[in-house]
Amino acid sequence: MTIKLHCFGESGHSYKAALALELSGLDWEPVLVDFFAGATREAAYREGVNAMGEAPVLEDGDTRLTQSAVIQGYVSDRTGRFGGADAAEAREILRWQFWDNHKLSSQAGMLRFLMNFLPEDKRPAEVIDFTANRLRSAYQVLDAHLAGRDWIVGDGVTNADLTCCGYLFYPEPFGFARAEWPAIDAWLDRLSGLPGWKHPYDLMPRAYRASQD
Amino acid sequence: MTIKLHCFGESGHSYKAALALELSGLDWEPVLVDFFAGATREAAYREGVNAMGEAPVLEDGDTRLTQSAVIQGYVSDRTGRFGGADAAEAREILRWQFWDNHKLSSQAGMLRFLMNFLPEDKRPAEVIDFTANRLRSAYQVLDAHLAGRDWIVGDGVTNADLTCCGYLFYPEPFGFARAEWPAIDAWLDRLSGLPGWKHPYDLMPRAYRASQD
Structure with a gap:
């Protein structure tokens, strides 16, 4: 099953999680959080996605995680990558x-x-x-x-x-x-220079443009 | 061996670590960081205690840890307390x-x-x-x-x-x-109301007074 990451291109906190997912080789896809249109302040997001009102949020089947460092730790647990030698x-x-x-x-x-x-x-x-x-x-x-x-x-x-x-x-x-x-x-x-590295704007959809359209 | 915690009473970040140590029952003692006199900006502190220039710092034999959450995790690993059930x-x-x-x-x-x-x-x-x-x-x-x-x-x-x-x-x-x-x-x-709980000013020496003397 494809992991979903609720994120947006302008969010460096989202980038930390997206980059870990991308470099680890896990199968994942971004889901745009329309931040500049106020998405994270809306009740639907607070109640349905993240009560802290923040991005990123990872969904992997029944697992839902927030805070980029916690998501990175999850990627490490699943792949053995980036978590340190001991x-x-x-x-x-x-x-x-x-x-x-x-x-x-x-x-x-x-x-x-x-x-x-x-x-x-x-x-x-x-x-x-x-x-x-x-x-x-x-x-x-x-x-x-x-x-x-x-x-x-x-x-x-x-x-x-x-x-x-x-x-x-x-x-x-x-x-x-x-x-x-x-x-x-x-x-x-x-x-x-790492194989597979991508710039945040190439890894995640941008929200600033989306809200300006 | 008694664990040392470099800390000062006014530091809520220090308090998090001091409270975990105190409630866990580990043998520990505070070492005053003379923060308001500029101690954490001095080369001796940056080079000898913490390059990030922050308190708290835990010393337990050869182990030296900084960042309150990392210290709390260490207390949990040693005592089985406060780390969650799974x-x-x-x-x-x-x-x-x-x-x-x-x-x-x-x-x-x-x-x-x-x-x-x-x-x-x-x-x-x-x-x-x-x-x-x-x-x-x-x-x-x-x-x-x-x-x-x-x-x-x-x-x-x-x-x-x-x-x-x-x-x-x-x-x-x-x-x-x-x-x-x-x-x-x-x-x-x-x-x-937890048994053994102490207010930050009762758990750690104060630095603001110290630098005003």
Whole structure:
């Protein structure tokens, strides 16, 4: 049975799950969440798909999972891929996933939304500056960690990498310039060089266009 | 050997780990992180304790772990407590821990810092309003989930509860009033009624006072 992933192209959190599914070789298909038309705020979505009102959501037969890291863990359990070589690596992967959800992707996603998907006259300048500054600290932590190593944990690509890259391939401005962070830049090249890698906009249908039509 | 937890009383993220250690019955002691004096920004801390520059950090012999949820998982592995009854519950616990790190404790912790521990003339009003609004959505999700149930996952207290309560017992203002959220209020009473429960300021040494001396 084909796994369904409720997602949308602009969602870096969705991308983390979609990329894990795609690179693992599992049979899956995206189901568009019409985010910019308000889909995740509607009762049908909250009651029928995800009470947290977030994407992505995975459906695999009777199994329904939310939170990208939980979905990635499910993909690892099913395929043996990306979960780390032992318990210590698994903890280290989880550590980076929590750090990312707290400090990196959460703030990058919000900032990118505020800077690109809100009408220009509704963009909160002080929040944008404040968040951009906090994000620089996160880029610094990741760049320092990646200096002199190929992958975040261990010797190969893991869910730590598939999580932390969530927003970093997007073209829209959100205070991130690859040239400023050479170790992150080289690591993103390694990721996009993986067989089967796809850009988020090639992996998932876009919602911003859909709601503008 | 006594487990050490690098932490400070004002840190709700530290509290999550400290509470899990305390309720599990493991032998542990807090080590003060002098946060307000800048300890986590210093090279000695970044290089010797945690490159992410965060508290808490657990030390147990040669094992060193960061990120509160990872520490809670370690406590569960050692004691069999709070980790859920089966794999489905474990995933559900992890789901709430990720949600908390993204939407609840991350924002509550930041907002409480901005509203209470920054000098009054440095408090960014627009960021405070913006974050308070986002937090209300998180309180709403948690309150709706807890309506009609005693604990976040399954029939007893788990790491999901010990995570989501991280900031909710603090007395300082951060846009949270228990009376507004009856299901959260009743759940916090259940938590504080657990044998061995302690308030964060009774479980860990405070750093704000320490740096003011």
